[in-house]
Amino acid sequence: MAAGANVTITREANKDAQEFVLHINGARMGSLDYAVPEAGVMRIDYVEVAPELRGSGLGRELVQAAVDWARAGDLRIVPICGYARAVMTRDPLMRALLR
DSSP states (O other): OTOOEEEEEEEEOOSSOOEEEEEEETTEEEEEEEEEEEEEEEEEEEEEEEEGGHHHSEEEEEEEEHHHHHHHTOOOEEEOHHHHHHHHOOOOHHHHBBB
């Protein structure tokens, strides 16, 4: 990724999808799909970043954004996505939110 790139992660929720979206210089480059299937629970279904960005830490940043949002909403997390589960299991602060 080029130095000085404008990286943003936003939460987008509508009737069709709930996701955190990674944009770099305005282009969509990744996402984390989630659901809130019941009160107090967030389910992370899938994390994806563009192939050329894999290994850059941006997937972890998507997971961190979701964890921060869940923490603020007092939600426990069920990571269906193996990547999200691995990231959360390795970090004690994230691991505390696992259900």
